[in-house]
Amino acid sequence: MAFDYKKEYKNLYHPKKQPEIIRVPKMNYIAVSGSGDPNQEDGTYQKALGLLYGLAYTIKMSKKGEHKIPGYFDYVVPPLEGLWWSKDQQKIDYAHKENFAWISMIRLPDFVTKKEFDWAIKTATEKKKQDFSQAKFFTYDEGLCVQIMHTGSYDNEPATIEEMHQFVKKENYQIDIQNPRYHHEIYLSDPRRTKTERLKTVIRLPIK
Secondary structure, three states, rough: EEEEEEEEEOOHHHOOOOEEEEEEOOEEEEEEEEEEOOOOOOOHHHHHHHHHHHHHHHHHHHHHHOOOOOOOOOOOOOOOOEEEEEOOOOOOOOOOHHHHEEEEEEEEEOOOOOHHHHEEEHHHEEEEEEEEOOEEEEEEEOOEEEEEEEEEOOHHHHHHHHHHHHHHHHHHOEEEOOOOOOEEEEEOOOOOOOOHHHEEEEEEEOOO
16 A cells, blocks of 8 residues: 555644644655746746646656666655745735745655656656756755644635634744745645635644
């Protein structure tokens, strides 16, 4: 049976519906950075997703090719994630998504080294006749955070985020959003196949 990160690490991917504090370990990702409205048709965000999934499945399906990655085990591709901020300010303004800046990313299994990542870039570029060089091997050490499971529209996140802020204050912590620690979301639902009111998103904020 394929290893499923969502099932094996429920503390990271299935938080409670109330805020909770967690220390997140360092992890490696495929990452593409950019800016602009993520909903723009054929925009930079949509193109970034194509790069991420193209590489994720190049690595996953390497088991069927001649190139054998040391330590490889079969796994379910982890969910899409994103680090978000607004240009020139810390607070995300949902009314002006054109000002969003982001790092879109998918977790890599531990057996994927920088060398194997570079192999995947080269292989995907050759097979798909597309430039994948914008994607980077990204290590993120998130550390101490507050997180919650948000259900519903992405546009309704501000109320959930306010709940997280109040919880953090009550617990005598402070929100610590500053480079390189950002507002973090993990998308457990496919918006193309899930009703808006049932979308499940992990929201995670760095604290100190």
